[in-house]
Amino acid sequence: MVNCAVTRASGSLVSSRASTAPARQQYCGVTRPAAWNPAPAREAGAAASRQLRMSVAAQAAGNGASTKPQRATAEGKKAILDKVDCFIFDCDGVIWRGDSVIDGVPETLDMLRGMGKQLVFVTNNSTKSRAGYLNKFTSLGLNVAAEEIYSSSYAAAAYLESIQFPKDKKVYVVGEVGIQEELDLKGISHLGGPADADKRVELTPGMLLEHDHDVGAVVVGFDRNINYYKIQMATLCIRENPGCMFIATNTDAVTHLTDAQEWAGNGSMVGAIRGSTKREPTVVGKPAEFMLANIADKFGLRREQICMVGDRLDTDILFGKNGGLTTMLCLSGVTTEEQLLSPENSIHPDCYMDSLAALLEVKKEPVAV
Ligand SMILES: O=C(CO)[C@H](O)[C@H](O)COP(=O)(O)O
Numbered sequence: 179m180v181n182c183a184v185t186r187a188s189g190s191l192v193s194s195r196a197s198t199a200p201a202r203q204q205y206c207g208v209t210r211p212a213a214w215n216p217a218p219a220r221e222a223g224a225a226a227s228r229q230l231r232m233s234v235a236a237q238a239a240g241n242g243a244s245t246k247p248q249r250a251t252a253e254g255k256k257a258i259l260d261k262v263d264c265f266i267f268d269c270d271g272v273i274w275r276g277d278s279v280i281d282g283v284p285e286t287l288d289m290l291r292g293m294g295k296q297l298v299f300v301t302n303n304s305t306k307s308r309a310g311y312l313n314k315f316t317s318l319g320l321n322v323a324a325e326e327i328y329s330s331s332y333a334a335a336a337y338l339e340s341i342q343f344p345k346d347k348k349v350y351v352v353g354e355v356g357i358q359e360e361l362d363l364k365g366i367s368h369l370g371g372p373a374d375a376d377k378r379v380e381l382t383p384g385m386l387l388e389h390d391h392d393v394g395a396v397v398v399g400f401d402r403n404i405n406y407y408k409i410q411m412a413t414l415c416i417r418e419n420p421g422c423m424f425i426a427t428n429t430d431a432v433t434h435l436t437d438a439q440e441w442a443g444n445g446s447m448v449g450a451i452r453g454s455t456k457r458e459p460t461v462v463g464k465p466a467e468f469m470l471a472n473i474a475d476k477f478g479l480r481r482e483q484i485c486m487v488g489d490r491l492d493t494d495i496l497f498g499k500n501g502g503l504t505t506m507l508c509l510s511g512v513t514t515e516e517q518l519l520s521p522e523n524s525i526h527p528d529c530y531m532d533s534l535a536a537l538l539e540v541k542k543e544p545v546a547v
Contacts, residue, residue: 494507
């Protein structure tokens with residue numbers, strides 16, 4: 179049985195091999211590129227974040243420093259717009275809910291672009307590739323460029339590339355077409371995914387499911403057609419293939435698949451494989467650091483120039499806080515004001531608003547940018 183020690187780094191889970199079997203050490207020991215090592219940046223980022231949080235919260239409140247999350251005031255919003263050059267937006271719950279654009283979002287994005295802000299759209303939903311999301315943005319009438327989109331499907335492929343996933347190994351996908359499309363773009367062989375959607379297991383006496391011994395990683399993303407065959411296949415690969423990695427695009431508990439209610443998220447799919455393997459996954463989506471390092475590098479931004487806008491405390495806001503970013507919570511998604519302000523919640527954004535459209539208020543008065 180595979181034996182990986184797990185260490186938590188910057189909100190992400192990174193597996194480090196503690197196996198006694200030398201053959202298993204070939205590629206399960208995750209070697210992170212220097213730029214990706216979050217430790218020094220995290221310490222500096224945390225200090226900057228603390229300082230920034232105090233100043234922005236004080237501005238947002240219009241009074242002295244406060245530890246309680248503050249509803250953003252006009253003054254607070256202006257202070258953030260003055261300070262920040264790049265906004266990273268979560269998608270589901272901030273830009274759209276299901277397939278409906280949230281009121282006022284197009285106008286707010288136009289306003290921010292007009293101010294010269296860099297906009298980046300980050301989603302933990304792995305069902306689509308970046309190209310798939312570009313189509314979604316376009317079909318919703320939102321003018322977004324391909325290079326402004328980061329999906330957790332892309333993060334999974336980029337992560338495997340970053341650790342030099344061996345060319346002769348394959349990925350077993352529990353997930354949808356988004357992960358497959360991104361793996362294809364990186365030239366990484368894969369199996370599973372939609373092709374296994376209709377597979378059924380007949381548990382007749384002596385039944386044994388054969389699995390592919392060349393699978394070196396199992397990637398688990400949101401999968402509306404998850405079934406027992408896929409769970410068993412992922413389990414066999416992780417438990418029986420030496421060094422096989424377990425990668426999760428995200429572990430979100432719930433998601434807004436429809437406007438009407440919250441639906442079980444990828445956390446439920448990851449949980450099934452975690453349960454059968456007793457292994458912790460390497461998480462590549464929010465709140466892991468991987469995408470943030472990539473975005474900051476790509477646009478040449480310092481973290482204090484970036485504001486993370488999200489609707490979820492344990493992914494979006496934690497992602498921003500771990501990374502030393504300014505953080506803004508929108509109540510247009512999964513988090514209610516009551517949950518945010520509850521004494522049980524310890525993840526506090528710098529400020530919060532009903533929705534992104536609340537930023538339009540700054541249009542009423544000229545803002546120096
Ligand atoms: O994949 C998911 C389902 O588990 C996510 O919960 C969800 O869709 C997250 O999207 P976003 O990061 O845009 O809020």
